[in-house]
Amino acid sequence: MKGPEQAFELLVKEYKSTIYSICYMFAQNKAEADDLFQEALINLWQGSCGFRGESSLKSWVYRVTLNTCISYKRKKKITTVDIDIAPDAFSEESAEGRQTRMLHDRISQLGPMDRAIILLWLENMPYDEIGAIVGMNAKAIGVRLVRIKEKLKKISNPE
Amino acid sequence: MDELNEMRLQMAAMKQSLDKSQIISKKLLAKVMGSKASLLNKIVIGEVVLLPVIFLIILGICYACKSTLWVAWVFLIIGGADTILDFWTIRIGPKKLNSYSMLELKKFIVKQKKVRRLQAVIAVVVMIPWLLWTYYEWCHLNIFFTTLDETLRWTILFIVGISVVVAIVVVILIMKKLDSINDDMVADIDEFTE
Numbered sequence: 001m002k003g004p005e006q007a008f009e010l011l012v013k014e015y016k017s018t019i020y021s022i023c024y025m026f027a028q029n030k031a032e033a034d035d036l037f038q039e040a041l042i043n044l045w046q047g048s049c050g051f052r053g054e055s056s057l058k059s060w061v062y063r064v065t066l067n068t069c070i071s072y073k074r075k076k077k078i079t080t081v082d083i084d085i086a087p088d089a090f091s092e093e094s095a096e097g098r099q100t101r102m103l104h105d106r107i108s109q110l111g112p113m114d115r116a117i118i119l120l121w122l123e124n125m126p127y128d129e130i131g132a133i134v135g136m137n138a139k140a141i142g143v144r145l146v147r148i149k150e151k152l153k154k155i156s157n158p159e
Numbered sequence: 160m161d162e163l164n165e166m167r168l169q170m171a172a173m174k175q176s177l178d179k180s181q182i183i184s185k186k187l188l189a190k191v192m193g194s195k196a197s198l199l200n201k202i203v204i205g206e207v208v209l210l211p212v213i214f215l216i217i218l219g220i221c222y223a224c225k226s227t228l229w230v231a232w233v234f235l236i237i238g239g240a241d242t243i244l245d246f247w248t249i250r251i252g253p254k255k256l257n258s259y260s261m262l263e264l265k266k267f268i269v270k271q272k273k274v275r276r277l278q279a280v281i282a283v284v285v286m287i288p289w290l291l292w293t294y295y296e297w298c299h300l301n302i303f304f305t306t307l308d309e310t311l312r313w314t315i316l317f318i319v320g321i322s323v324v325v326a327i328v329v330v331i332l333i334m335k336k337l338d339s340i341n342d343d344m345v346a347d348i349d350e351f352t353e
Contacts, residue, residue: 009188017177021170037182041191047257060257067256067264096176103169106162116286117262122170135260156162 008048011123012041015061019044022062024100024117025107026069040068055132062125063133066116109155114148165181187227202333203249213242214238226296237285241278248275249337272341279334291324 012019020037027033044064051060107115108126115132118132127138127145136144204346248271255267298316299305307315 005188016182017174017180017326020177020182023176024173028214038187038191041187043256045191047254051257063258063260064256065223066261067259070261070264071251071268085342096172099169100173103173106166113261118166122167134259135262152162152166 002049006049008045011048011061012044013055015058018058018061018123019065022065023069025104025115026072026112028108031141036069036072039072040065043068056129059129059133062120062123066119066133069116071111106152106155110148110151114144114151117144118148118152162250181298202248202337203242203245206245210242220297224297224300224301230293230296233257233292237282237289241282244274244278247271248278250326272276272338275334275341277339 019034019040023036023040024030024033025146027036044061047064051057055063090144110118116134117130120133127141131138131141134141214231214235217234218228220226221228221231251264251268251271255264258268298312
């Protein structure tokens with residue numbers, strides 16, 4: 001295998017769960033998450049030659065994946081390759097699957113921007129790095145996160 | 160902040176379970192690396208391929224009708240300018256996905272939709288006089304056409320008319336498809352500013 005292909009394979013192996021979890025949180029179901037995942041990989045592959053290391057590799061992967069989720073065309077079905085995922089992760093019968101579903105249900109009630117910010121925050125990313133990815137300053141991220149946390153509290157405890 | 164800690168744990172558990180999964184197969188990687196362009200890019204590439212073909216057809220008709228070749232050249236100029244503009248108004252290249260923040264991407268898509276509408280209006284305004292001019296050159300000034308039997312003349316005009324209508328319908332359908340793609344994106348983006 002040639003250099004760029006090998007480097008890309010290593011990159012997706014390293015970040016596959018990060019990329020898939022973002023796609024899943026932006027999708028309405030697993031089939032759509034599979035589509036988004038494949039589209040994100042295509043955009044990462046096509047953009048990988050232009051990556052100049054101005055931001056960290058992790059930030060770049062998040063940026064491309066989130067931008068893909070935002071600009072994704074829902075009506076277009078693109079997945080042609082089966083994506084093999086541990087069934088427990090998404091099965092309603094397993095405790096693991098129920099936890100994932102619960103997380104998805106909470107996050108999917110937020111708007112796309114809030115969804116992106118909370119996903120990055122859940123990954124323990126600092127405010128300035130979150131800001132660089134979504135296009136806001138660190139202070140604005142802090143304010144926004146307070147609002148998101150309040151929203152999530154209301155979602156968890158509706159009364 | 161119990162909910163948030165719970166969410167962090169749920170996220171970590173999900174990622175752990177995904178780490179154990181295969182997800183990336185050789186087949187998927189081959190498909191990803193072999194992919195050339197998205198639907199939006201394909202539309203622009205299709206235009207680039209189609210433009211010289213239509214130009215040659217028009218040029219051929221001009222030769223056959225012994226009419227001015229400017230009809231074909233003006234078409235090429237209008238079509239060429241429109242295609243060049245489409246690179247900005249239709250495509251979302253990987254470079255933009257690569258370097259734009261989410262808010263920058265939002266602004267770009269909204270602007271793209273607005274500019275495309277303006278582009279469509281200008282294209283219609285420019286194409287109507289071109290069509291009338293072409294009709295005048297090919298049908299009115301053409302000695303061969305004016306000496307034809309009236310039924311044949313009307314048959315030719317009918318076929319040309321149908322072709323123009325079909326072309327317009329195809330363009331409208333493509334525009335509608337592009338708009339629906341952008342509308343989906345804008346609907347998501349609108350939530351940004353809530």
